[in-house]
Amino acid sequence: MSIFTPFSEEELIPQEERIEVIKKRGEISIGIPKENLLNEKRIALTPDAVSVLSANGINITIENGAGLGAHFTDNQYSEAGAKISYEKKEVFSKPIILKTEPPTLNEIELMNPDSYLISAVQINTQSKEYFEKLSSKKITALGFEYIRDRHNQLSLIRLIGEIAGTCSILIASELLSSSHGGNGLLMGGITGVRPTNVVIIGAGTVGENAARSALGLGASIKVFDHSLTKLRHLQEVIGRKIFTSTLDPKELEKSLRRCDVAIGCLKGEMRAPILVTESMVEKMKPGAVIIDISIDNGGIFETSEICLCDKPFIKNGVIHYCVPNITSRVARTASKALSNFFLSYFLDVINQGGFETLFSRNRGICKGIYMYKGRITNSQIANWYGLPYQDINLLII
Numbered sequence: 001m002s003i004f005t006p007f008s009e010e011e012l013i014p015q016e017e018r019i020e021v022i023k024k025r026g027e028i029s030i031g032i033p034k035e036n037l038l039n040e041k042r043i044a045l046t047p048d049a050v051s052v053l054s055a056n057g058i059n060i061t062i063e064n065g066a067g068l069g070a071h072f073t074d075n076q077y078s079e080a081g082a083k084i085s086y087e088k089k090e091v092f093s094k095p096i097i098l099k100t101e102p103p104t105l106n107e108i109e110l111m112n113p114d115s116y117l118i119s120a121v122q123i124n125t126q127s128k129e130y131f132e133k134l135s136s137k138k139i140t141a142l143g144f145e146y147i148r149d150r151h152n153q154l155s156l157i158r159l160i161g162e163i164a165g166t167c168s169i170l171i172a173s174e175l176l177s178s179s180h181g182g183n184g185l186l187m188g189g190i191t192g193v194r195p196t197n198v199v200i201i202g203a204g205t206v207g208e209n210a211a212r213s214a215l216g217l218g219a220s221i222k223v224f225d226h227s228l229t230k231l232r233h234l235q236e237v238i239g240r241k242i243f244t245s246t247l248d249p250k251e252l253e254k255s256l257r258r259c260d261v262a263i264g265c266l267k268g269e270m271r272a273p274i275l276v277t278e279s280m281v282e283k284m285k286p287g288a289v290i291i292d293i294s295i296d297n298g299g300i301f302e303t304s305e306i307c308l309c310d311k312p313f314i315k316n317g318v319i320h321y322c323v324p325n326i327t328s329r330v331a332r333t334a335s336k337a338l339s340n341f342f343l344s345y346f347l348d349v350i351n352q353g354g355f356e357t358l359f360s361r362n363r364g365i366c367k368g369i370y371m372y373k374g375r376i377t378n379s380q381i382a383n384w385y386g387l388p389y390q391d392i393n394l395l396i397i
Helices: 047-055 074-079 088-092 105-110 128-136 155-175 205-216 228-238 249-258 278-282 293-297 326-352 355-361 379-385
Strands: 028-032 058-063 083-085 096-098 116-119 140-143 197-201 220-224 243-245 261-264 289-292 313-315 318-321 369-372
Touching: 028 088, 028 326, 047 058, 047 074, 047 326, 058 088, 074 083, 083 088, 088 105, 105 128, 128 369, 128 379, 155 205, 155 261, 155 289, 155 293, 155 318, 155 326, 197 205, 197 249, 205 220, 205 228, 205 261, 220 249, 228 243, 243 249, 249 278, 261 293, 289 293
Parallel strands: 028 058, 028 096, 058 083, 096 116, 116 140, 197 220, 197 261, 220 243, 261 289, 289 318
Antiparallel strands: 140 369, 313 318
C-alpha cells in the first residue's frame, strides 16, 4: 500500500542540522563623557568595572575628569585600561555612548549616525527637538527608566530607587534644621518629644526605602498608595505595623496638614499624577518640607518645579526640593550601583556577539529601547511629544 507524500525521496532523507553560531568576543568600543550639569557627579562605570571590561576586550574611552565627582581619578581609570581623552568629540565618536544624564542637543550633534546611546531619559525635562535630533542621526537609544531584567523587573530603576528613598530622608532632615530655614526639628524623635511626622506618597521601591530610613531615625510615618497590594507588601517587608491608606483625598489632606515632611515617589503611565493640589500645600505647616522625587516624571505636587541647581525653594511657606537626579548627592554610592548593573550588562553584550543579537534574545533589554535606528519605539514618549510610534517587536526579529 503506497502512501501519498508531497516530498521526494531525497527530501525525506535526514539532513544535517544547521545551528546558529553566536559570534563571541566581538570588538566593542564605549565612550563615557563628562557630565555637564552642575550637580551631576555620577559616572556609570567605576575603575574596577573598567578593569574587568578591558580584560574582556572592550575598549573604553573616558573624558578627562569624568569620574572626579564620584572621587575616581583619571589615573585610576588609566591604570584600569581605559583611554583618557581630552577631546569631547573623540568620546562622542565612539559607537556606544554611556551617560548618566541625557545628552544635550550639542552633544547629540557630536555623535556619529547609527550609534548606541545608553542614558537616563527624564522625559519631563526633555523637548520634542531632543528626540527629533536623535532620530535624524538614526540613533538606537536605551533608557535607564525602561530597561528590564529577565524577570521583567525594572532592575536599574530599583537600584536607583533604593538610593533615592534613603537619600530623601537624609535631605529632609537637613532641610528641617534651622540652618537651612526649616523649623529646627530633629528627624525622628527623642524621649519626651513628639517624633517628626513623615507622609510618603507611593509604596514602591523608593517609598519602601524612605519608610525604612524614617523609621530607623524614629519618625512617625504614613504611607499612601493607590494599590492595596503594594501597601500590604510594604507592611510585610518592613515587619511592623504602620499607618497605610489608599489615596483618599480627604485623608491625604488631613495627614499633610499635620506632617513635617512629605515625600512624593509615585510614578504614572504617562506622567506622575498630580495628587497634592496647591490648596492642599497652602494648608501645610509653614516650614514643612516637600521632597518630590517624581519630578522627573512630572511631579505629584502641583507646586513642584524642576530645580537643576540642587537648591530648595519656598512656595506657600513650604520648602520644596525638586531635583531629578537626587542620587547624585551620594555620587560614589550611586556610581557603584550603576557600575554593578552595567558590568554584567556589557559582558552579556560581548558574549552574545553584539547588541542586535542581545536584543533578539533578551526581551527585557529590548523593552529598554525607546528609539531604534531613529524610530520611536516607546509609546509613552510618542504620545507625550506627538511623535510617530513603531512597535519594537516588528523591528527586531
